[in-house]
């Protein structure tokens with residue numbers, strides 16, 4: 032439930048709370064004697080009370096590499112027998128990242144996910160259809176525990192078996208849907224195909240992958256709900272780090288537990304308010320795996336200022352993408368989400384698309400696979416023109432028949448695939464463009 036004491040306190044009150052909690056974190060890191068404690072000592076920090084919030088930008092960073100180096104349990108700040116659960120990310124980009132929780136961490140996580148659900152208007156008595164994957168991935172169990180903590184009823188669907196999901200929505204009449212945005216779209220289409228009534232849905236809490244405003248419009252077009260964005264990452268806690276409220280104007284960061292900064296990814300220097308930079312989080316209240324200035328690789332901007340919902344928490348923009356997902360096509364930097372914005376905003380294509388980075392020749396080419404609503408025609412040429420005009424990127428736009436761009440039923444959407452050699456990653460991609 033909305034907790035005004037925590038979510039609507041004045042900025043001064045919150046800063047005092049953060050400073051106090053930061054001291055505790057630094058003392059715990061120094062006592063734990065791991066890599067973070069060592070770096071603090073090297074930076075001349077001997078105790079928490081030595082630092083203020085204003086000193087934070089001068090403290091050492093922590094990175095994913097640190098977690099990999101310490102895999103699996105080397106960065107724990109508590110004895111192993113106090114770990115109640117482990118989770119992690121699948122490591123589609125290479126190695127898995129493992130994180131650990133004490134009982135207190137699990138309670139904190141549930142409270143944060145309860146806040147997120149409440150942000151979307153859920154409360155005791157709500158019925159939450161949870162189609163995030165259950166398992167090591169934090170989406171399923173995180174939202175599950177949040178729904179329980181909120182006093183709601185949770186339906187633990189996990190991902191996949193779309194027909195059954197749609198039937199359950201029709202039968203149980205949930206008011207809240209939780210899943211990735213790409214899967215929300217899939218569920219909406221499947222419901223329409225099956226002619227099933229999903230009118231009970233009021234809000235959707237969608238995250239775990241980047242999605243644009245245009246994707247939001249596409250989802251709200253196929254499902255009768257308000258789509259809000261939830262952000263989080265396993266290392267920081269999982270989902271529940273930040274969520275939009277029904278005003279849909281930025282994600283409230285739960286900064287009483289996750290102190291957020293944005294930095295220039297090249298220099299590491301702080302970004303001014305409003306300018307996109309790499310998100311960096313410090314977790315002053317986590318026990319098992321507390322992190323000081325963790326570099327997320329995610330790019331977004333921050334805005335202070337109160338929201339009409341009453342929350343005073345700093346707001347982050349939608350995530351534009353990851354620093355390491357940025358494509359460089361003939362010298363032009365582009366995030367996949369920018370291409371998504373142009374495609375979906377055009378009204379010429381359906382919402383499913385995939386970007387194929389063709390690395391077979393001496394020069395990298397970007398091929399955009401999409402499903403024009405008119406089956407081909409002028410859409411590819413027009414989209415190539417708009418991509419060039421609006422984001423400066425040269426791309427070949429390929430029209431594929433409706434239903435042939437790969438859909439993801441379980442896990443995160445795969446927006447970018449690489450074509451190194453041999454057969455194209457999407458069948459039919461190498462056939463001549465229909466038109467345009």
Ligand code: DLL
Pocket residue numbers: 119120121163168169170237238239240241242260261262263264265266269270271327329349350353
């Ligand atoms: O994806 C946690 C989560 C689950 C968040 C369910 C929201 C809902 P990881 O698997 O560790 O954790 O992946 C974290 O996913 O660093 C971002 O790059 C991306 N990500 C998560 N939420 C969003 C979002 C979960 N709302 C990584 N928008 C993060 C854009 C997101 N990217």
